[in-house]
Amino acid sequence: MEFRELSDEQWKFIRPHLPPQPIVGKKRADDRKVINSILFVQITGCRWRDMPPQYGSGVTAWRRLKEWSEEGIWNKIMESLRDSAYQDGNYL
Numbered sequence: 001m002e003f004r005e006l007s008d009e010q011w012k013f014i015r016p017h018l019p020p021q022p023i024v025g026k027k028r029a030d031d032r033k034v035i036n037s038i039l040f041v042q043i044t045g046c047r048w049r050d051m052p053p054q055y056g057s058g059v060t061a062w063r064r065l066k067e068w069s070e071e072g073i074w075n076k077i078m079e080s081l082r083d084s085a086y087q088d089g090n091y092l
Contacts (some may be wrong), residue, residue: 019073029057033055041058
């Protein structure tokens with residue numbers, strides 16, 4: 001399967017479902033870049049430490065995948081995607 005980074009349209013759909021940046025302390029690494037890195041690993045099957053450098057730290061990507069899984073962020077994105085497809089009449 002070929003990997004393609006998130007399009008602007010896909011990013012506009014996903015972004016509202018992500019937690020806000022912290023008000024105090026260190027800001028999170030760029031969310032879009034990290035999501036692209038997670039997708040790269042999931043689609044290509046490469047190891048986290050073998051990600052191309054343009055996607056940043058594999059540790060950061062892995063940690064974000066784990067934290068957002070535990071917080072239900074990915075489920076919210078998928079539910080919203082399903083609901084959007086249903087509203088558009090694109091369902092099975």
